Amino acid sequence: MSPKATRKKIPRKKVAPRRKTVTDATDKHTIDCIDRTAESLYKRILSKGKPELKAPVRSLSNVHFDPKVGYLKIGDARKVRTLTVNTVKSFAQTLKMMHLSKEMIAADTFATKREAYYVSKNWEEARFHEQTESDTVMDDIEAMFSLDGVSREQLRFFPEEHGGAVAGKLVVMDRDPVSGQPIEIDCTKFGTGAYTIPHSVEHLEFKTKAKFILAIETGGMFQRLQSHGFWDTTNCIIISMGGVPTRATRRFIRRLADAQKIPVYAFVDCDPYGISNIYRTLKVGSGNTAHLNKFFCVPQAHFLGVTPSDIEEYELPTHPLLDVDIKRAKDALKNDPFFQQSKPWRKAIEKLLKMGVRAEQQALAKWGLNYVIEEYLPAKLAATKAFLP
């Protein structure tokens, strides 16, 4: 099938070239997992059994903080979906989606959630009517294959948002997406600009002698550190998260820190959002997507600042905590397995609630625009043992 426009008048033009062979070990593993799942369904049908698919239960009751691995982990409870009259359509859609995944690996391409939804418009009876339906099927597939250690990105379903910006003592080893030729990207050579992390980072490798990774909340602070060569004087890699880090950013930091065995320090605002959304998501992942945390969290992260004590010691300008801040902080103390098991964090959050104020990382500018580079960060980095866990 093709649309009116190209049916009628437009000759097929250049086709974008692609890598010819799939040699990647990761891709092979993913295809194996898809094949194995399909085969077991097929055999079940031949033996007149009811085909079924198995995935982890994703409710919070099946999530706990595991201090040994350092992140929020999914439990052993499994949900089994059996093919019945009622589930026939979503069962078929799940298989079509797995098939699409296999096709995408073969063609070395990918789909965003939204694109996957549109692709189904050519699936006749199995077509999705709303993107929420295709998103649910994709979440199920992701949870199912997470049991085999395969992430959504490896299935070639990519997030819409790209990763953060990177600069500093790091060489990223990628490949030319068309020719497959190796490419080295030297993150010291970006002038005032930076390197943008791609949507999927599984294929990247790294060379670095940096001593640590500094993950920064705001683009403005990142630009300040980049413009004044902070990574050069302190021998590090700086990464702008731009608020809560995207999947690609978290996975990039995780793979880099794992491969090079270097610590990660988070530099965010001192408010419940910076602490329990940005930092918590970076370090231990989130409860809703616990089946993914093994890929996306960064257990080696520590909290450099801004801490509640910094507000006092550095006499920072503050704003009063809003109702939403107070609610978020209380919720972290009451319901979050990560903060619950950490005494230093419980004390820090209680202190913040008692102080009744919050402070942004930019507040250090009260003492001069580059005070953060000249005084605050060096003082902090001289005592990394004191960082919050």
Add this chain to the structure above:
Amino acid sequence: MSPKATRKKIPRKKVAPRRKTVTDATDKHTIDCIDRTAESLYKRILSKGKPELKAPVRSLSNVHFDPKVGYLKIGDARKVRTLTVNTVKSFAQTLKMMHLSKEMIAADTFATKREAYYVSKNWEEARFHEQTESDTVMDDIEAMFSLDGVSREQLRFFPEEHGGAVAGKLVVMDRDPVSGQPIEIDCTKFGTGAYTIPHSVEHLEFKTKAKFILAIETGGMFQRLQSHGFWDTTNCIIISMGGVPTRATRRFIRRLADAQKIPVYAFVDCDPYGISNIYRTLKVGSGNTAHLNKFFCVPQAHFLGVTPSDIEEYELPTHPLLDVDIKRAKDALKNDPFFQQSKPWRKAIEKLLKMGVRAEQQALAKWGLNYVIEEYLPAKLAATKAFLP
């Protein structure tokens, strides 16, 4: 002054090195403008006159579309602020802020809006109490100096958000921010990643033989084109806007297109937001900030798609227009000087309203994930004369 923490116990550590001299012609012009303004105030005071500052009137009544320059232009009406008892504080703050600007140029640094607010915390009586106050003063200064052709970025007040992602046939010439040594960034050498546009782009220069710039609404579509070497087969530069383009992205595209005399094609969703927010802002700027449009708009931009006719010709999956879409489209027809003067645009928007639907750029995935690369874009680029203005 310094805070408790560093007063008490922390010795001053490494100071970030900086370029030693200000040689930039742009910086010299900016300093001249600041000095001239200050001098005229000073002379006025010596001659016992009332000091005054002059800026363009920023209401919509002082804005029109100028077809000769191709953007929404500020008119000749001026607002004069005279120093009186009532204005003494904001007058002083304006001068302090101009002084900060001069200091930042000398130190080769910058401040975000938020940082500038915090810097004032050390200004004693002139201190701002809310960031909205400092933002207003900064907007006034920006408007005032726009008369001299000086932008906010040249005054070293940088936006918080960085620019979009770039890949393709382009070499960006920057300098190492610390040593000042020239650096060349080859945007064909990013693998699956990309180049992040810095917050300020005034100092960048370019080398390219690309035939056009393709400005793309979504990160997902950018990644598709990047992953399949689209810029290589079509000899172009691709830029991800990520929704309404930031100031840095618009200025980057504008400077690049001006310097290299190459056209800019916009590829966005076919909905009133894509048309009248993203595309209109890119091409002609906005009415609220008309004094800046001479820096930030891209009059050489044309609208590749998705057009209302594409929805029919490519039989795209659609969603119904929401109330907010209809309101936005009617508002464009009724109040927007750019759309009002353009018959092709009026017809296109009326057609969209009549069809009652919208379509996303990802909707092309109905015909295959890479249909957009293999068929849609080549067909469109074979007939650039047909693009909407």
